[in-house]
Structure formats: structure tokens, C-alpha cells
Amino acid sequence: MTNAEIYKPAGRSASIKSRERAANAAIYTVLSVMSLFWLLPVLWLLVSSFRGEPGAYTEYIMPKQWTLSNYTRLFTDTALFSFPRWYMNTLFVAVCSCAITTFLTLMVAYTYSRLRFRWRRGLMNISLVLGMFPGFMSMIAIYHFMKAIGLDQSLAALIMVYSGGAALGYYVAKGFFDTIPKALDEAATIDGCTRNGIFWKIILPSSLPIVAYTALTAFIAPWLDFIFVSVIMKDNYANYTVSVGLFRMIERENIYQYYTRFCAGAVLVAIPITLLFVKMQKYYVEGVTGGAVKG
Amino acid sequence: MAVKKRDPFYLRLARGFNEYIRMFREGDLWTRLSYLIMGAGSLARGQIAKGLLFLGGEAAFIWFYAGFGWRYLKDFGTLGTNAQLRVWDEADEVFRRIPGDNSMLILLYSVLTLAAILPLVMLWKSNVRAAYKAQKLRESNKSLPGFLADAKTLLDNRFHMTLLSFPMITLALFTALPIVFMVLIAFTNFDKSHQPPGSLFGWVGLANMRNVVFSNPLYARSFGGILGWTFVWAVFATFSNYILGMILALMINKKGIKLKRMWRTIFVTTIAIPQFVSLMLVSKMFTDTGVVNVILQRLHIVSSPIPFLTDANWARFMVVMINIWVGIPYTMLMSTGILMNIPAELYESASIDGATPVQTFISITLPYMLFVTGPYLITTFVGNINNFNVIYLLTAGGPATLDYYQGGKTDLLVTWLYKLTVNEQNYSLASTIGIFIFVIVAALSLTVYNLTGSVKKEDQFS
Missing domain, CATH: 1.10.3720.10 (MetI-like)
Incomplete structure (x- = not known):
């Protein structure tokens, strides 16, 4: 800790700290939301590749049938x-x-x-x-x-x-x-x-x-x-x-x-x-x- | 190293000519004969292998011209006069094709044949120089270098020739000549109704340029509209990614944020997935029956599907947004390293002065980043002007509109060019557009190139 910080009035230092914490919390929230946006399509791709039901979308997120046949049929059909x-x-x-x-x-x-x-x-x-x-x-x-x-x-x-x-x-x-x-x-x-x-x-x-x-x-x-x-x-x-x-x-x-x-x-x-x-x-x-x- | 001011091109050319005239004057019979029969000088002075190479080169060129090139080059002025005919054959009761000219091949091979003059000129020049040099060496009673010694300089003093010859041939064949060919196409009427060999095309001068700029209202309107959107798109796509990517990097880099590696990896994962895959995936998510609309409807947020990619304004908004999704991780990755290099003192003094984060960003981070990544920014801008993948895979340029000739509301010049050639076979119009794209890109790049002064910096290490 440098001298300058030691002589800071206690109250001000605390307010800086709490502001810092709030800023970090905001950043964590933004990052998490963004991660979701960035990862969802990737997850969607992975999940769909194991989906048993055909079609471009389903009305639910997790497939009802899991299968490997999408992969095998790529190579056989x-x-x-x-x-x-x-x-x-x-x-x-x-x-x-x-x-x-x-x-x-x-x-x-x-x-x-x-x-x-x-x-x-x-x-x-x-x-x-x-x-x-x-x-x-x-x-x-x-x-x-x-x-x-x-x-x-x-x-x-x-x-x-x-x-x-x-x-x-x-x-x-x-x-x-x-x-x-x-x-x-x-x-x-x-x-x-x-x-x-x-x-x-x-x-x-x-x-x-x-x-x-x-x-x-x-x-x-x-x-x-x-x-x-x-x-x-x-x-x-x-x-x-x-x-x-x-x-x-x-x-x-x-x-x-x-x-x-x-x-x-x-x-x-x-x-x-x-x-x-x-x-x-x-x-x-x-x-x-x-x-x-x-x- | 100081930058030498170079003489203009024509002065250097004139000086080059003078030199060959001087060598001719000073030359003896054999040197002078080399001006006509390549290799004569070398052969006369015992440099047999070298002389034969020169002579062989000349012979090959003449053989190529007489046997192949001339057949096409002679029709270069008209691009062919006799189209292929279909004649009814009474005896066999079928149509017979009588082969005629093919404008396409005439143009293609004429360009090739004309380009073949360039290597001949280079060979001829080196032949004259060799003859002159050999003569001078003989006159001063010095011995001539043998063929092997000559060949060895190809690995040392003339190593650039060895290294460059093959790349330059590929460059000429696959980039330079095709571009010359396409530029020439812009001055012809090669379109759907002039498809050789059935029907020929010919020169039309500047008609295509005039059509695009004003004569043909439909073309002019399409070109103007698409050009405008191309610029809007390039500006938004470039700067949104640049700024937002930087902010993302700043957030991850901020002191006190934990799991930096994890955050970075999350965003980098999306880069690793091939772009065309993520683009196709996302484009299917936003169709009228795609997953996004289905979820929105089931949650009763909207009652009818949002026309994400089928309404002009929505589509334009969506391509920019999706491009952000595709592009931010790249900028994040790139700016992470640079941001760490910004001197910490700058930030400290800013925080002592009580600057807000936004002020710090605008007055310290942004200028520093712009300074370091200026050239990258312009490359990205140009890349976005020609960003085929994002537009074509997301909307294919759609929604289509009757305002534009064969174009859609999100079409960039480059996707329009693609449609004009692949769907419409309107090559002459496409080439004209291509030339306009070139002019725009060249003007932009040259401006920035001169501003950044990387030309002058290049030699700082030598």
C-alpha cells in the first residue's frame, strides 16, 4: 500500500471500493448475458446434431430423442x-x-x-x-x-x-x-x-x-x-x-x-x-x- | 534511410531506350545481330548454352505466335464476325453445327498472347545486355563466365529471379490476366443475349459505364442504391465491431475481473466455428418459422412472426447485428494484447484528474488503438465493402425489390456482382461494377496508405 492511500480518509476509500464492486458486478452481468448470446447458437448446433426428430426447429429446447444417426447417416446415406x-x-x-x-x-x-x-x-x-x-x-x-x-x-x-x-x-x-x-x-x-x-x-x-x-x-x-x-x-x-x-x-x-x-x-x-x-x-x-x- | 525521390516513369523509360541505342552503336556485328536474332552474341563468343537458351526462347515465341496466338489476335479488333450456325442436314435429318468464331475465346487468348510479349521483352533485354557485356569483356581480354557460374548467380546475386519467377507466373495467370480480361469485358456487350458461340459479342466502348452512371435509369438507380447501402453497411459493420470488441476486451481486462481466461475462451469459441456454418445456422434461426420467431410467439411477445430477414429495414438491421455477433470476438482477441501495452501512467493521471471511464476511453484508449491499428481498420473496412459471406449466407441480398435490377435491399456491390454473373450472365455489367469497386477501394486504400506512412517506415530495419 502506498503512502497516499494510507492518508486517505476512511469514508472516501470505502465509497471507492463499493463503487468498484458495483462496476465489477455490472461487468459480470454484461459478460454473462453476452456469453449466453454467443454460446447459445453453438450449443443449439451441438444439440441439434444429436436430435432424433427431423426439421429445422423444435418447439422445445432439449430434444426428446437423442441419436447418433445424424452422424452415421452422413457417412452411410x-x-x-x-x-x-x-x-x-x-x-x-x-x-x-x-x-x-x-x-x-x-x-x-x-x-x-x-x-x-x-x-x-x-x-x-x-x-x-x-x-x-x-x-x-x-x-x-x-x-x-x-x-x-x-x-x-x-x-x-x-x-x-x-x-x-x-x-x-x-x-x-x-x-x-x-x-x-x-x-x-x-x-x-x-x-x-x-x-x-x-x-x-x-x-x-x-x-x-x-x-x-x-x-x-x-x-x-x-x-x-x-x-x-x-x-x-x-x-x-x-x-x-x-x-x-x-x-x-x-x-x-x-x-x-x-x-x-x-x-x-x-x-x-x-x-x-x-x-x-x-x-x-x-x-x-x-x-x-x-x-x-x-x- | 532517407527516401530517394524517384524520377517519373516516362523519364526512366526514355533513359532505358537511350541505353539500348548506345549499346547498339558501340556494339560489334554480333552484338548488333543479337538485336534481331537472340543469342547471336552469346553463341559467337562461345557461351553456347546461354545462346541456345536465348535462341530457343525466341523460336518458342515465334512458334507460339504463328501457330496459336495469331489465330485469335487477328480478330481482337472485332471479337469475331461469324457466329456458329445451325444448318439443317437433309441427308441425315439433323441440325449440324458449323463452327464459327467464339468472342470469349478470342478475347481470352488474345490477352494471353499479348501478355506473352512481356517475357519476350525481358528475355530480349537480357540477351542484348549479355551480348554487350560479353563483347566488352572480350575487348578487355577478360575471360567470360561459364554457364555454370552464371547459373550459380541465380542462387545468390540474382536469387530474386529464382524466387520470384514461379510466384509471378501464378500471379500473372490467376490474378493479373483474369483482371485484365474482366476489365476488357466491361467494354463489350457480353450479356445473356450475347453468349458465344451461338451469338457473338463485340466492343461497345464506354456504353456500360454510361448505363450504370446515368443512361439506363434502372441500372443507375440500382447502382446508386446498392452503393449507398454498401457504404452504410461498411461503416456500421466496421466501427460497431471495432468499438464493441474493444469494450469487451476492456471489460475482460479490467482489474478485479476474475476468470479472464474463461471469458476469453467463451468468445473465441465462436470464431473457431467456421463462419459459413455459424452464418447459415443463424440465418435459419431468424426465418419466419425459425426458432427465434417460434419462441417469441409461444411466449406471446409477438402475435405474428417478425420479418427479421424479409423486411428491408429489419434485414439491414439484422445483418449488422449478426455481423457484430460474428466479428466482435476477432476485435476482442486482437485488441487484448494492444490494450495491455497502453502505458499505465496515462490511466493513472487520468484517474487523478477525475476522468470518468467514458472520458478515459475516448481520450486515451481510442486514440491509442487507432494509432496502432489504423491499417487494420482500413483493411477491415475494405473487407466489409467486399463482405460476400455475411450478406450472401444471411439474406442472399434479399428482400428482393423491383427498384433494383436483379438486386435486393441488403445486396452489397459484391453480392450484386455475384448475382449478375451467376444468375444473369450479364458479364459486361458485372465487370463494370467490379471496376467501380476497384476505384472505390483503391481511392480509400491509397489515402490511408499515405496517411499512415507505412511506405516510409518499411525500410527502417535495413
């Missing part, structure tokens, strides 16, 4: 909606585009951060401008291009689309590379290390967090994307990814029969994403603030 296939599609696309994107992004980030060459500033400006066009716009052209070379409605097209823009998403990684002291590079150069060597032996090992962040974001993207898949796949159900597939399940004509199964599918998609997200949470914060947290 695949005549109309082949969830396992969509899941594997998404996994395949995610793994491929994750590998390609990570490599491309890190290569570009290193180049812009460490190497100085004539067109550096020009290329960075072009990237900036290209990034300002709505991504959807280029997609239509890509769709026609894929159609012309016979690749439309294929998973390969999806992979190309997801990893094709990797050269634009270098900002976070570049920002991180920028903070690695240049003295390290210089020392290595004196020891006869080439720039290739510096990239592999110095930059990459000291930026594992950002490698992880880049890889995880790239991996998660295909699970969440909706618009690209629906344009490229049109009505080719077999090559859908989970997001568009699940969307089809709750369209007007299917929702009564498939709603609980949609919930089960959503839970299955959410699990890996949740795990990955928990892992990359702290990188996420560093990413969006561009390392500003470090001051």
Missing part, C-alpha cells in the same frame, strides 16, 4: 449428398493449396524483404493494385479459362485458384522478416553463405511462427470458402467441398429432412478448424497487428 467425399475433397484441396501457398508466400515475402533489385518497388505496387480488385472478378475469367482448357468443375482448378493469389498475400510474412536483424545476413554473407543459403538456414528457422501462421491460414481457407467453389463447381455435386455441400443441405427443399444432418456435418467441420485455430491464435494476433504488440 450418400446417394444425394456424399459428405465423406466432400470432406476428402476439402482435405485434399486444403493440403495441396496449403503446401503451394506456403512456399510461394514465403518466397515472395523473403524476396521483397531481403533482396534489393530494380523492379522491387514496381512489383510491390502492382501487387497492391491487383489486391484491390474484388477477387470475385478474376474468378469469372478463371472459370472461362478453365472451361477452355477443360479443367472446369475439377479439384485441380480449385487448388490453382486458392494458391494462384499467394504472391499477393505476403504482407504478414514480409513484416515478420523485416524484423529479423540484417546483421545476421551480413555475418552469413561474410562466412560465404549465398542468399539461397541465408533463406534456408537463417530466415526460415528463425521465423517458424510465421511459417506456421501462413500454412494454417492457407489450410483453413478452403474449408471456409464458399463463393469460389460455387462458381467453379456449378452443379457437379461430386466435387463440392464441405461449405457448398452443407449449404445445399439446408436449401428450402431439403432443410426439413437434412437439417439435423447439416448440424452434424457442421460439427465435424468445426472440430479440425477449432483445433487449428486454438493452435494459431497467438500468431493470428501478431499477424493482424503486424507485430505492433511488441511495441
Whole structure:
């Protein structure tokens, strides 16, 4: 306790304390109410995925019948909606585009951060401008291009689309590379290390967090994307990814029969994403603030 | 490092030209021949592998142009004149298709072919330089670097070429060229009634732009209305999330609040659930027969379902509210770390001065946060202008209205663009809208980019 507080009149200190307590109580109330709002839909999703009765809602909160059949039928009843296939599609696309994107992004980030060459500033400006066009716009052209070379409605097209823009998403990684002291590079150069060597032996090992962040974001993207898949796949159900597939399940004509199964599918998609997200949470914060947290 | 003032583009270009003229003047026969036959200089001076690469590049380019590119490029001016015909075949009693031009392919491959000039120019330049350099080295009786030594510089002095070549090719193919293609589409009449190969489309100049801005009242009204709502939406969506998320973080961070970790985890859980899942889930909860309306009716709070997503004003209100639900945890997560960095002295002196929490928030927290997260804020704003998922998955742009051409009351420009292409195949109108979105986004970003001065800061570590 500091001196200043000791000499405070007793009455005033008590009023501060009680005001403090009231403020905290108010905050607890607000937080609890908000938590309720935020958690209820999540709980609703979980509960519905185990509900035996079909339909988009019930007039009571807890289901009368609990069942696992929503989950099992996702994998067995695949005549109309082949969830396992969509899941594997998404996994395949995610793994491929994750590998390609990570490599491309890190290569570009290193180049812009460490190497100085004539067109550096020009290329960075072009990237900036290209990034300002709505991504959807280029997609239509890509769709026609894929159609012309016979690749439309294929998973390969999806992979190309997801990893094709990797050269634009270098900002976070570049920002991180920028903070690695240049003295390290210089020392290595004196020891006869080439720039290739510096990239592999110095930059990459000291930026594992950002490698992880880049890889995880790239991996998660295909699970969440909706618009690209629906344009490229049109009505080719077999090559859908989970997001568009699940969307089809709750369209007007299917929702009564498939709603609980949609919930089960959503839970299955959410699990890996949740795990990955928990892992990359702290990188996420560093990413969006561009390392500003470090001051 | 001081920022060097760079010469304008055209001056640098002119200087570049001058250099090649100078090299031509100083060059001997082989160097001069390299201007026409690529690799000649290198071959003549014994750099066989290098010379063959240059020569091969030129040959490949000519082969590509003559064999493929020219077929399409020659029709670039008209985008094709003969549509595909269906002719009755008497003998077999069927319609036969007589293949004609395809405007789409002509435009697509013309762009590709024109773009192929760029690598040729780069190759040509490096060929001339190589020839000139080899000549100079020979004249001063120095030995020329072998092919292997040259290749090795790709891992060191010219490492940027190695690293950038592949990413740049993907960038060109999947982002740059498609954008050029779509920009060109905006100057054609590629719509539902001009679908190649059955019927061709052609250039119409600025007609689409004029239509959107004033000539076509329906288009102009739709564009104006949707643009207005896009801005209203972006402002509300960005700042509501920003401020409320920060307040949430402040509440959790406040001294004396227990179980900080638990509160944070509760809110972060909703981020972890894929956005499209939570959006679809919530959109079904708020339909006329959704769970919210059912509960409200059973509790006799309302007698008929509230048109949450089917009445224009309700829908607009709901998308902003649901976006808050989706977005607050992100801002909370991001601002937690930054808030802890605000110097405690600032708060102490404020409390000595008797500032209320609201005053403290407005005069200390907010300015500090804005300072640190300015760029993030503008990225979010731009992201919200193009926020396809939230709008499309919640309301699909609805409720639909006859005031707008193929649009609804919650449509953003980007969802309208989606509908125009996917449902209406009105590509030319969609591309025009896309260009307008680009202009808006570019203007916004450039302003902020210059304000934050991150351009100048970039080199501080070098």
C-alpha cells in the first residue's frame, strides 16, 4: 500500500471500493448475458446434431430423442449428398493449396524483404493494385479459362485458384522478416553463405511462427470458402467441398429432412478448424497487428 | 534511410531506350545481330548454352505466335464476325453445327498472347545486355563466365529471379490476366443475349459505364442504391465491431475481473466455428418459422412472426447485428494484447484528474488503438465493402425489390456482382461494377496508405 492511500480518509476509500464492486458486478452481468448470446447458437448446433426428430426447429429446447444417426447417416446415406467425399475433397484441396501457398508466400515475402533489385518497388505496387480488385472478378475469367482448357468443375482448378493469389498475400510474412536483424545476413554473407543459403538456414528457422501462421491460414481457407467453389463447381455435386455441400443441405427443399444432418456435418467441420485455430491464435494476433504488440 | 525521390516513369523509360541505342552503336556485328536474332552474341563468343537458351526462347515465341496466338489476335479488333450456325442436314435429318468464331475465346487468348510479349521483352533485354557485356569483356581480354557460374548467380546475386519467377507466373495467370480480361469485358456487350458461340459479342466502348452512371435509369438507380447501402453497411459493420470488441476486451481486462481466461475462451469459441456454418445456422434461426420467431410467439411477445430477414429495414438491421455477433470476438482477441501495452501512467493521471471511464476511453484508449491499428481498420473496412459471406449466407441480398435490377435491399456491390454473373450472365455489367469497386477501394486504400506512412517506415530495419 502506498503512502497516499494510507492518508486517505476512511469514508472516501470505502465509497471507492463499493463503487468498484458495483462496476465489477455490472461487468459480470454484461459478460454473462453476452456469453449466453454467443454460446447459445453453438450449443443449439451441438444439440441439434444429436436430435432424433427431423426439421429445422423444435418447439422445445432439449430434444426428446437423442441419436447418433445424424452422424452415421452422413457417412452411410450418400446417394444425394456424399459428405465423406466432400470432406476428402476439402482435405485434399486444403493440403495441396496449403503446401503451394506456403512456399510461394514465403518466397515472395523473403524476396521483397531481403533482396534489393530494380523492379522491387514496381512489383510491390502492382501487387497492391491487383489486391484491390474484388477477387470475385478474376474468378469469372478463371472459370472461362478453365472451361477452355477443360479443367472446369475439377479439384485441380480449385487448388490453382486458392494458391494462384499467394504472391499477393505476403504482407504478414514480409513484416515478420523485416524484423529479423540484417546483421545476421551480413555475418552469413561474410562466412560465404549465398542468399539461397541465408533463406534456408537463417530466415526460415528463425521465423517458424510465421511459417506456421501462413500454412494454417492457407489450410483453413478452403474449408471456409464458399463463393469460389460455387462458381467453379456449378452443379457437379461430386466435387463440392464441405461449405457448398452443407449449404445445399439446408436449401428450402431439403432443410426439413437434412437439417439435423447439416448440424452434424457442421460439427465435424468445426472440430479440425477449432483445433487449428486454438493452435494459431497467438500468431493470428501478431499477424493482424503486424507485430505492433511488441511495441 | 532517407527516401530517394524517384524520377517519373516516362523519364526512366526514355533513359532505358537511350541505353539500348548506345549499346547498339558501340556494339560489334554480333552484338548488333543479337538485336534481331537472340543469342547471336552469346553463341559467337562461345557461351553456347546461354545462346541456345536465348535462341530457343525466341523460336518458342515465334512458334507460339504463328501457330496459336495469331489465330485469335487477328480478330481482337472485332471479337469475331461469324457466329456458329445451325444448318439443317437433309441427308441425315439433323441440325449440324458449323463452327464459327467464339468472342470469349478470342478475347481470352488474345490477352494471353499479348501478355506473352512481356517475357519476350525481358528475355530480349537480357540477351542484348549479355551480348554487350560479353563483347566488352572480350575487348578487355577478360575471360567470360561459364554457364555454370552464371547459373550459380541465380542462387545468390540474382536469387530474386529464382524466387520470384514461379510466384509471378501464378500471379500473372490467376490474378493479373483474369483482371485484365474482366476489365476488357466491361467494354463489350457480353450479356445473356450475347453468349458465344451461338451469338457473338463485340466492343461497345464506354456504353456500360454510361448505363450504370446515368443512361439506363434502372441500372443507375440500382447502382446508386446498392452503393449507398454498401457504404452504410461498411461503416456500421466496421466501427460497431471495432468499438464493441474493444469494450469487451476492456471489460475482460479490467482489474478485479476474475476468470479472464474463461471469458476469453467463451468468445473465441465462436470464431473457431467456421463462419459459413455459424452464418447459415443463424440465418435459419431468424426465418419466419425459425426458432427465434417460434419462441417469441409461444411466449406471446409477438402475435405474428417478425420479418427479421424479409423486411428491408429489419434485414439491414439484422445483418449488422449478426455481423457484430460474428466479428466482435476477432476485435476482442486482437485488441487484448494492444490494450495491455497502453502505458499505465496515462490511466493513472487520468484517474487523478477525475476522468470518468467514458472520458478515459475516448481520450486515451481510442486514440491509442487507432494509432496502432489504423491499417487494420482500413483493411477491415475494405473487407466489409467486399463482405460476400455475411450478406450472401444471411439474406442472399434479399428482400428482393423491383427498384433494383436483379438486386435486393441488403445486396452489397459484391453480392450484386455475384448475382449478375451467376444468375444473369450479364458479364459486361458485372465487370463494370467490379471496376467501380476497384476505384472505390483503391481511392480509400491509397489515402490511408499515405496517411499512415507505412511506405516510409518499411525500410527502417535495413
